[in-house]
């Protein structure tokens with residue numbers, strides 16, 4: 291071989307010094323962003339993001355359920371494929387939304403603003419958490435074109451509800467995501483072991499952690515304190531920096547006495563769209579449809595609440611059968627691959643929603659990291675659609691039954707899976 295030919299084979303690139311740039315250049319899937327996020331965050335914060343409740347059975351199940359379905363391609367021409375779809379009457383570039391995750395500024399100083407900007411660039415809806423750390427008005431001002439949804443809990447306090455609805459309306463959050471899976475706070479035992487508090491209390495172990503994760507600590511200590519400006523302004527946590535004991539109160543607070551009556555009242559009071567989030571019981575899905583919600587987001591809160599709870603994929607077909615096409619159905623909890631989205635749509639979902647996946651991107655590379663996670667899932671979805679032989683989302687939904695085979699009882703399902711969540 292001549293020297294000139296050999297030279298063409300050698301590709302020596304200058305080393306990339308910025309960690310963010312390195313991750314963006316070298317992480318190719320959600321699991322690799324998770325690994326990168328783990329290197330950035332103090333252990334207690336990473337475990338708060340990543341962990342599940344009690345024995346984490348549901349957390350593991352959320353990944354394993356996707357293995358129960360195998361793909362059966364059919365041969366024929368494919369064009370595109372086109373991933374655009376309509377969610378609640380608005381065009382979305384993907385059958386994907388970013389689901390609410392509270393306290394996002396714990397993970398990155400730009401918090402929800404960075405996530406909102408990425409969702410806007412990608413052209414998909416973003417659900418802002420009630421426990422978000424950036425005012426909803428700021429998000430509205432900075433991302434006026436973003437399809438913005440807001441997460442509320444049901445309450446019998448009529449005045450607080452009216453105030454919240456008026457605020458959402460004024461800030462252009464026309465879709466409410468009503469969470470119904472936090473009647474009590476799940477016991478996240480990793481948090482108990484780590485003594486997790488927000489803001490992190492200065493203990494001997496946090497001080498040791500500062501040495502290991504200096505960049506996160508510098509960002510954290512030099513940026514504005516964490517508060518929850520989208521809570522009722524009468525609550526102290528809305529405006530002040532929260533103390534560890536307030537954090538417990540906020541997380542544990544949920545009006546467990548609220549139920550269907552309050553949902554009906556909300557339906558009467560709210561002209562916009564309603565997404566009920568956090569049920570997996572097909573009877574509840576059917577009841578919600580009769581009350582007039584616009585969509586149900588099947589969810590077990592990413593395995594963070596009731597351990598041993600069913601996963602959305604376990605109940606998706608039955609839920610769809612119960613409601614027909616009368617409402618939209620979304621699926622969250624465990625989505626890490628484009629093929630997961632394809633499988634959920636083939637079984638009857640209209641869209642999937644991600645939580646931890648975009649947070650890993652945020653931690654590792656800020657807003658660009660969130661956008662990259664969305665791009666990765668979009669690329670994986672397009673590739674999987676092409677390989678199974680479908681050209682569009684409507685075709686995928688119509689032909690879903692031909693594409694999937696249930697292999698739960700065929701002995702083909704691997705006993706264990708290398709899961710992103712497993713330690």
Ligand SMILES: Cc1cc2nc3c(=O)[nH]c(=O)nc-3n(C[C@H](O)[C@H](O)[C@H](O)COP(=O)(O)O)c2cc1C
Pocket residue numbers: 338339340352389390391392419420421441469567589590591592593594622623624625643644645646647
């Ligand atoms: C760090 C974190 C905070 C969360 N905060 C909220 C919240 O404030 N409200 C809510 O309805 N769900 C919350 N969730 C649950 C998500 O909306 C969603 O149901 C879950 O993350 C989906 O599972 P996945 O993380 O496997 O994608 C949170 C999840 C995480 C990981």
